[in-house]
Amino acid sequence: AAYNVAIAGATGAVGETFLQILEERNFPIAELKLLASKRSVGKELTFKGKTYKVEELTHDCFEGVDIALFSAGGGRSLEYAPSAVKAGAVVIDNSSAYRMDKDVPLVVPEVNPEDAFKHKGIIANPNCTTIIMLVALKPLYDYSKVKSVVVSSYQSTSGAGAQAMEELMNQTKAWAKGEDITVEKFAHQILFNVIPHVDSFTDNGYTKEEMKMFNETRKMLHDDEILVSATCVRVPTLSAHSESVTIETVDPISPEKARELFAKAPGLQLLDDPSNNKYPMPLFVAGGDDCFVGRIRTDISRPNSLAFWVVGDQLRKGAATNAVQIAELLIK
Ligand code: A2P
Ligand code: 11C
Known part of the structure; x- marks a missing residue:
């Protein structure tokens, strides 16, 4: 058909x-x-x-x-x-x-x-940021219930649309020519900057983008107890969003176990060889459909906690x- x-x-x-x-x-x-x-x-x-x-x-x-x-x-x-x-x-x-x-x-x-x-x-x-996080979170969640997530995002300009991506390119060209830089799509100049502000602010101090990560995660996991605290940040990249994620689980998950779970997960590729400078980066992940996960380690600030870094092309998988x-x- x-x-x-x-x-x-x-x-x-x-x-x-x-x-x-x-x-x-x-x-x-x-x-x-x-x-x-x-x-x-x-x-x-x-x-x-x-x-x-x-x-x-x-x-x-x-x-x-x-x-x-x-x-x-x-x-x-x-x-x-x-x-x-x-x-x-x-x-x-x-x-x-x-x-x-x-x-x-x-x-x-x-x-x-x-x-x-x-x-x-x-x-x-x-939302793209939620999709990319959940592709990595799901295999861990199926192994042990996740109690809380602390996530910071590094979101590309194209997340805000084609014209926003052009704004970064135009600011780059203007800077190279010594011309004035025009700001339209973002609250501030994005070239040579990071902006901790994606979508509008809400009454609780989080932005709408950050609350999407809280609410959408709960809805898709059918879990109204999981806590998600996000800080969403716009960075001067063109495509693919990156996220630093720390989770607290009911049962401990070792980095070795996490690597094993990630390696089997659909839509996800493991790239975790830091001693050879191998970890996911937006420049290389952009253009593909899989999300990439790396920098997997035990979080040393809390018990039963694991930290990782996940990157996905937000226009494609996102x-x-x-x-x-x-x-x-x-x-x-
Ligand atoms: P158009 O190109 O005609 O403005 P982006 O997220 O990259 O900014 O793209 C937004 C998309 O939504 C574009 O295809 C745009 O079409 C479309 N769009 C925006 N406003 C309207 C509207 N009022 N009616 C129909 N399509 C719209
Ligand atoms: C961004 N995540 O990168 C946003 C774009 O709720 O679908 C998508 C907003 C949404 O700016």
Whole structure:
């Protein structure tokens, strides 16, 4: 069988990655519809060597669509996903709009594939930072319940969209030419800087991005006791998010055991040979679908604690690949 697929937000950073992933994984597509704002109507995008014209995202553009992949911002998801469902499509939504809705499954195929089948038309794709952490956390969690997680992220500019990534490149070029640096997408200059601020701040002092890691982890692990304290930081890299993670478990997990569990885990590659300078880094992880884990060690500040470092391409596994894997689950 082949399916009619629509991509809402096809011209964005995640949208373009959707096209690459669908092509690489040879997803069975009958008809493909590329949707974006009015500004992009007529723009041409290529898929499997064929040119497609971008159409406007509207309430009645979903007729005949089986699977609609949304990544055009939460506002657009809230407005148009119900129209897609009404037209008979299953929506896989990459925004944060529906993630905590109790009628909407939140799914990482390596973590909770069974939840995907409980959908009522919409399935949510978690936040990229949560996905990357959970791909590594799940094999440990299955071995011993995890009580708490302390995580700091090092998030690439493309996490904030194609234009945000361009801002880093433009600031770099401007600096090299001795010109003034323009700041638009981030609260501060990102070149030569790190910004401890991703998404907006909430009343408890954490940002929304940090609270997504708390809430989404609980929802996907079906565990309302696990505690997650995150500090999310934007760094001047282009692609792939890195995370320093420390967990406290009920039963102790030695670094050797953790390496064994990580090595067997789906979607995860072990790269942990620090004496030869081998550990995951965004420059080398970007462009692939697997997350990489390394720097595995016993945390010496608390009992039953383990520290590790995990890196994943947030546009691929953190967004497009995960969404396409969900679609693959549904059609299997
Ligand atoms: P457009 O390129 O026409 O603005 P990114 O996350 O990389 O910034 O991409 C956002 C995506 O969401 C783009 O494809 C963008 O289309 C799309 N988008 C933004 N606003 C709207 C809108 N009002 N209606 C439809 N698509 C939108
Ligand atoms: C970032 N994680 O890197 C964000 C982007 O909730 O889907 C994705 C935000 C979200 O800026």
